[in-house]
Amino acid sequence: MSARTLAIQVLARVRATDAYLNVVLDTMLSESPLKDPRDTALATELTYGATRRQLALDYAITRFADRKLDSMEDRVLAALRIGAYQIFHTRVPARAAVGETVQALKELGMSRAAGFVNAILRKLADLPGPPLPPESDTVEYLSVRESHPKWLVERWIRHFGRERAEAMLVADNQTPPIVVRVNTTKVTRDALLAQLRDVGLEVQPTTVSPVGIVLPPVGRLEDVYGYREGLWQVQDEAAQLVGVYGAIPETARVLDACAAPGGKACHQAEGHEVVATDLHANKLPKIESEAKRLGLAGKLRAVAHDATQPLPEELGEFHAVLVDAPCSGLGTLRRHPELRYRRKEEDIGRLASLQRRILENCQEAVPPGGLLVYAVCTTEPQEGQDQVDMFLRSHPEWTAEPPVLPGVKLPQSQAWLRTLPGPEGWDGFFAARLRKLY
Numbered sequence: 001m002s003a004r005t006l007a008i009q010v011l012a013r014v015r016a017t018d019a020y021l022n023v024v025l026d027t028m029l030s031e032s033p034l035k036d037p038r039d040t041a042l043a044t045e046l047t048y049g050a051t052r053r054q055l056a057l058d059y060a061i062t063r064f065a066d067r068k069l070d071s072m073e074d075r076v077l078a079a080l081r082i083g084a085y086q087i088f089h090t091r092v093p094a095r096a097a098v099g100e101t102v103q104a105l106k107e108l109g110m111s112r113a114a115g116f117v118n119a120i121l122r123k124l125a126d127l128p129g130p131p132l133p134p135e136s137d138t139v140e141y142l143s144v145r146e147s148h149p150k151w152l153v154e155r156w157i158r159h160f161g162r163e164r165a166e167a168m169l170v171a172d173n174q175t176p177p178i179v180v181r182v183n184t185t186k187v188t189r190d191a192l193l194a195q196l197r198d199v200g201l202e203v204q205p206t207t208v209s210p211v212g213i214v215l216p217p218v219g220r221l222e223d224v225y226g227y228r229e230g231l232w233q234v235q236d237e238a239a240q241l242v243g244v245y246g247a248i249p250e251t252a253r254v255l256d257a258c259a260a261p262g263g264k265a266c267h268q269a270e271g272h273e274v275v276a277t278d279l280h281a282n283k284l285p286k287i288e289s290e291a292k293r294l295g296l297a298g299k300l301r302a303v304a305h306d307a308t309q310p311l312p313e314e315l316g317e318f319h320a321v322l323v324d325a326p327c328s329g330l331g332t333l334r335r336h337p338e339l340r341y342r343r344k345e346e347d348i349g350r351l352a353s354l355q356r357r358i359l360e361n362c363q364e365a366v367p368p369g370g371l372l373v374y375a376v377c378t379t380e381p382q383e384g385q386d387q388v389d390m391f392l393r394s395h396p397e398w399t400a401e402p403p404v405l406p407g408v409k410l411p412q413s414q415a416w417l418r419t420l421p422g423p424e425g426w427d428g429f430f431a432a433r434l435r436k437l438y
């Protein structure tokens with residue numbers, strides 16, 4: 001199988017089943033591994049790139065197609081998107097992009113559609129660049145140019161201003177760097193940086209997180225130095241900052257109430273005894289296997305539990321609770337490129353209500369003097385700052401208490417930790433550190 005044949009099948013399956021792109025890609029790559037690692041890299045770039053740019057590619061394809069995109073067979077539309085992506089966004093010469101994509105479709109037994117796809121792709125290849133609406137309509141223009149739904153473009157301009165909103169849209173179309181958190185129970189960051197350089201990797205420390213390392217593009221992460229030994233765990237710099245910002249005292253027993261897949265729970269387990277709960281029992285083995293790989297299994301227990309419901313007594317008492325709540329995920333669109341087309345504006349209010357219920361329930365588990373760290377990987381104030389403001393207004397026994405962290409300069413506005421997608425290269429996160437006074 002070629003990279004393009006696999007890429008067409010991946011996009012077709014994502015469209016047909018509404019599945020996550022990363023899950024389908026990983027499954028298909030393990031079912032039908034490509035022999036050359038360069039083909040794996042190409043299939044990854046084509047599927048992620050064509051999904052990130054999907055709205056703009058569809059805008060171009062629609063110009064030349066004599067039928068509606070919705071009525072096209074999944075593999076035909078996937079081939080058109082993959083072909084158009086190569087033409088507009090890669091160095092593949094246009095002629096090869098068209099020829100190889102049409103060939104891939106034929107290999108899938110779709111010879112009858114090949115002529116149709118060939119004709120459209122050739123017309124796209126003749127264009128000087130991707131077609132765009134007039135700049136006079138800012139929202140429509142940015143929506144197509146950066147491939148985000150109009151409601152989201154409008155919303156970001158309203159919340160963050162045109163300049164920041166544009167930077168966020170652009171950042172969502174970049175491939176994120178691979179960032180790992182050093183397992184400080186096994187190695188220091190300086191020592192791990194030196195060890196990774198010794199094996200020939202060009203690594204850099206993260207600029208703000210004191211425990212992060214940026215890796216260069218690598219093949220399988222499992223083959224990178226230190227993976228098997230549990231010296232690091234993949235985690236975006238902004239997600240690492242949530243753990244750092246939490247600054248939970250060393251002796252505290254910690255509940256991570258929404259823990260899967262376990263990045264923040266394992267971070268906490270480096271210094272604390274942690275109970276990691278999640279609504280979905282099928283997500284617990286991933287948390288457990290990561291804790292085991294990192295040598296933290298003795299410090300972490302994973303349990304299925306709904307965070308809107310009172311905690312079972314047998315889980316014991318906690319000094320601090322982390323609520324990394326289910327959210328709209330709008331701070332992580334570069335990692336989950338299909339999410340921007342699936343999310344609806346109404347989801348934000350629905351998720352904010354769920355977060356509110358989780359927060360209300362989890363605050364009960366914190367004793368006077370204890371901490372609650374609330375975090376969401378979204379850009380939306382309704383799920384972040386507004387949520388916490390509302391909580392504090394109705395709970396005079398709680399206060400926001402930003403940590404004192406000598407030597408760590410956090411991106412912080414007033415009492416909160418907030419990161420936004422943009423040139424800083426990290427995900428969008430919001431976190432608040434709350435103390436129960438009485």
Ligand SMILES: C[S@@+](CC[C@H](N)C(=O)[O-])C[C@H]1O[C@@H](n2cnc3c(N)ncnc32)[C@H](O)[C@@H]1O
Binds near residue numbers: 257259261308325377
């Ligand atoms: C943002 S993710 C947590 C990420 C995790 N803290 C990490 O750093 O790897 C939110 C998690 O909340 C879980 N979740 C959703 N509703 C929940 C509920 N009612 N109770 C507990 N967990 C829930 C989801 O299954 C999801 O794994």
